[in-house]
Amino acid sequence: MTAVRVAQVLLTAFFFGLTFEGIGRKVTARIQKRYGPPWYQNFIDVFKTLTKHGWTHGWIFDFGVLMALGGVIATLSFVPLGNLVAFPGLDNFFVIVYLFTVGALGMAMGMVGTGNPWASIGVARALTLMLGYEVPYLIVITSMLYFYKTSNISNIIAAQGEIWNIFRFPIGALVAFISLQGMLGKEPFEAPIAPAEIASGPMVELSAKYMGLLMLMNTFMEFVEISLFVDFFLGGGTYFVFLLKYLVVWILAVMISAVLPRFRIEQAVAFYWTVPILLAFLQAFLVINGWVF
């Protein structure tokens, strides 16, 4: 049974993740008064890259790519998609957050292993940005864990009932959404992969199937990040309700990113460590005193 549920989670992330990315491209195009690619464009892109004949810079590059995708697949299988939980009881928040970094480390290691300095700069920026967005995000989420006295995500989904956490913890939801924008690497927090500035950063030496595998990894990462937001703040829900909520959050993030320019990396960190962190502490203060709607 577990294997079936894991397969279901992975296939959902693969199919809907890529579809929603395609829809996101469509939305961006419409904001820019363009027609945009078809919704299945990302499937074509991934499969096309997989068919090409690429270059590799040595075993660490190959290993890094495999570790990246493998780590993210492992993370994904622990994330509850609404009421679809592959491992009931094992969806501990900290385990998911730290498993997540296995994939990120694999990617960083493989990309720097190519020996291209642009990749190193991109990774250095990505890590610095991570220092920015993770701190307020984790404070908000842990204040919710403290409130519900559990660190199991499905327990929190169950505890929300009719009133979603976005109404109980509005400040926290705002902070988490700002952090989500950084996690997704969308504007204004896009400095790590700035294509015109540092030649797409970590991805600079990626060709063919390596590119395809990392595109899949990126899709899965986005799926984990947004799923966590939906589970924590929008009350999860049944399979299709969950996907609907997911789509709403995703399109909102895409729309914001479509109209904004880019922060420099130190500006992004300075921003995260002022406004969102203060709001996060305000939320935590409200939670400690029991002032929750």
Added chain:
Amino acid sequence: MMQTLITYLAVGSIVGYLLSKVNRHIGPIVLFALSIYSLIILWNLPTGAVENLYGFEGVLKFTALSRYFSILSLIVFASFSFFNISWIDKAKNPHAFNALSILTLLGTLGIFFSSNLIVLYIFWELAVLGSLFIVPMGKEESRKAAIWYIVISSIGTYMFLYGVFMLYSQYNTFDVFEIAKYLPHESSSFKWIVLILLLAAGIAKSGIFPLHTWLRNVHGNAPDTFSAVLSGQLVKMGSYILALVLTIFPVSVMFSEFYNGINLLSYLLIWLGNISILVGTLMAIKQNDMKMLIAYSTVANSGYILIGLATLDKVGYAGGLFHVINHALAATMIFLSFAAVVYRTGTTKIDELGGLIHRMPVTFVTYLVGIISLAGIPPTSGFISKWMIFQSLVSRGMFVTEMFTFIGSIGSFLYVFRPLAGVFLGQLKSKHKDVREAPIFMTIPMILLVTLTVLWGIFPQQVLMWITDIQKEFSMTVFQFEGTKLMTNMGYWDTWTVFVMFAVGFIIAAVIYILMPKGKKIPLEDQYTSGEFLHNYDLYHYASKFYAFFEREYEGHPSFEDLYLSFVNVLKAVGKGVDYLARREASAYLFWTAVVLVILLWVRW
């Protein structure tokens, strides 16, 4: 048995010295044999055994805490000595190095055995002396580093000694178990003073703010392999004192509650831990010397250990203890891999190296697993302890402390990545084109440590057994686990399932990878260069000022090292004044004559 071990080690120190005179490779073998022998003896020794030491009655007691710390010390010493069999070629004074490292082991084991505070103090000084004379055998600045070491260590030990004497004048005994019975009934000011004095030794030794400044100098400049012992083992002596003092005296009963079940003393200690994490992390991020970088990371990790221990609950305390063994293994792996790099290339500067993964893959893997454990990423054991500390903090709602631990945790990704990218990945320097992998005696202990870390990350039962034994001994509530399933009030997780899923994910990725067209191997010099032709690929490597954009944000930070150095300058100025007045010159004679005359006139004799 404990007395016998101490005798063996004392004799072994002399024997090691003499045999090293014959052949310098024998010394490390003696130390290796002794540490493996001690490991086997102590593994099987039942806890609670009380022994005499050379006629002093009942001063040695083998507790569960002693077993835990001695086993981790012996693992560190065993890998250190095995590694040294090759490395000793580069040591400056091999015989003294060997003898003193055996002496250091003797001192540390003695500390863990002693139940008598004055005996503990004597062993402590022995360990400090042993290591003190090894430190100046390193780089050029290591003589100055030794002064840092002895000064800050003495601050801790003399405060400890003063506390011990205060206790003796009160109760007429040095036995820590006896004292623990009386202390809770004392006046609160006496309790505060004594506990702070005792804890000072632990704080100084484990590099907690504000006594953290010695770590950068000492770990950075000590002989390369000895840094592994310094960071992996000697710093843990401080953690031992912290763990012992915080639990043997019922701190949570003795002091009033301050915040969600944390007493005031623990709360202050947690704040010291917070500041250590912040200072250690931010300073580690900007280091260019890889050994100094990990030295600062030791400051941050000691902060984690202190926070875990000071929460004094079943999860947090267990997490703190688990973090001790994790950090010991991780720091040993990292410093040993650095020692291998320095052995082959002769530099510790990150921007003078690069691309060594293509020449030293085993060293790279050691460093990689070391940092994965240090940064607390599953499936290594480092994550388990961090998870436990986080669970404990969240269940108490300590959000400010959480902020510091999160900064430390994510900051650790930043600073461990700097040597990874600068030393091991990136472009291989042309002068290092024909560097070879470290000799086999170096790679064997590294591989064994890697295996142990991963193994304990997947099957942590053995370590958790030791930890729960300690908790039982101090009659705390015990951390719960079933097989590989670790349980807290806030939820549980299963190390085995996570590992299996990781393997499954890896297999799925590998299947896609294998099915698709094979990538063609190209040399490192085949790079995207924005269409430019490069001929010097040494320069096409991003290693210096790795986080320049972030370092800029806290450039003008206040520094405690500078503050202490300004104290030194004040002392030097006073000394110069005294010097000036004590010179055998006319002006000095004139001055003293004038002073005498003035006094005479003033008193009107």
Added chain:
Amino acid sequence: MSKIDERSVWEKIADQLRSRSMWMLHYCTGCGAVELPPSMTSRFDMERLGMGPMATPRQADIFLITGYLSAKTLRRVIYTYEKMADPKYVIGFGSCTINGGIYYDSYSTINRLDYYIPVDLYIAGCMPRPEAILNAFNQLMEMIRKGEANGWKRYKENYEWYKQNQLRSLGEVIVHDEFHE
């Protein structure tokens, strides 16, 4: 049907995918680059064909030579082309790539691109308008689907010949002078 045109079933499927997702490297050698922004933005919107700009040659599928080439830029063009992953396609923009255009008699202008790297498709004109460019892209997609865009295979097969031409014109592709060492 020559050997170069043979495709397995998998290659045929792959070519269908490749034709619908072409990532381009806009290495802007000449004035033709100015025609690309209108092709990308809302008037002509090449993303609806699955095309988009990419940052590095490693990721790209098609290589646009937008305008005239000098001896200096040709070196970079060859260097960049060899970094691209197979299969890769080249489009020559404007008359400059065909016969040198209005600078045909300059001392350092390269008059025919396909002596040096294989070109799958030329767009005539000085400069071609976005309509022509999109028409060319459609044409290239059709060629890929039919398996006619085989420049990358020709380059491998006739590598000696191409190399010989490159060396004859440039002396050496990768320059060694005081500015580069």
